Amino acid sequence: MRLTFWTGFWVFLIDQISKYVVVHMLDLQTRKAIDVVPPFLNLRMAWNEGINFGLFSTDSNTMRWILIGFALALSVGVLIWIAREAPGKWGYVSAGILVGGALGNVIDRILYGAVADFLNMSCCGIDNPYAFNVADIAIFVGAIGLILFTGETKETRSSSKVAGKNGT
Template identity: 65%
Template sequence: MRLTLWTGFWVFLVDQATKYLVVHALGLMDRLHLDVIPGVLSFRMAWNKGVNFGLFAGFDMRWALIGLALAISAAVLVWIARDGGGRMARISAGLLVGGALGNVIDRVLYGAVADFLNVTCCGINNPYAFNVADIAIFLGAVGLVLFGGDKAQPRRRPGHDGAGPRAKRGTKSP
């Protein structure tokens, strides 16, 4: 569980730091667009009031989306706490929870999620923007699908070799 919480903490911190840096320190809120690597990476200010790609942005879903993100985060943390999962499952859970909480903070503070990363390629104009939290949520969800079934090996007590009342039947002790 510790790995999940630390991963979530660092994702949350990096997400909020990058949003502050780009939106406020670089003034993207006023500039609206800034080329970083022309033709490949730019910062485009977008306030996402909906879900992915701005879906349902016309509806006032702020508090419902905050509640949903918190409920999913809590469910993932409970699941990891109970079942453990392997190392990659715990990291994936931290990515998802840290990203979700980063976007929750945006919705509480601004009423929308601050999206600013825009990647284009090969002359195709990508109209969508995203943020570090979105990347973490995506990677965390994919990771939980791929690694969520892994079970961590049960922890053995120091000095306990498995022999005793729970030893396999039909074997003899020396």
């Protein structure tokens, strides 16, 4: 679990630093757009009050707190799950990545009332209208990692090692 904590801590820190730099130091909230390597990488300010792609977005303060509660419950659920399963190094890392990202977006909702999205990537003549952030990437990568690196219990892993040694 220590690996999960430290992974989550660093993901959270990188997410919050990136948001501070882009939103405040580069003043993206006023400038609205900065072309970095057009069209592949651009900074576009978007305040997301909902979840992915603005789903469930409302001006309601109640929805904000529901989404905060959901992210916190999801984080606790993932931590309980991996504590019980003991998934191995990459499962712990994946959980930390996901929880660090989720907590990064929780802090945005508490501080700003919405999640600060700013990364925009387009390619090959397709203009992507959506923006995302480091926490969004972390949540996605962490979820994929949990799918790939969990599911076997300690007993299954140890019995498969024994079966492999016996040639069965």
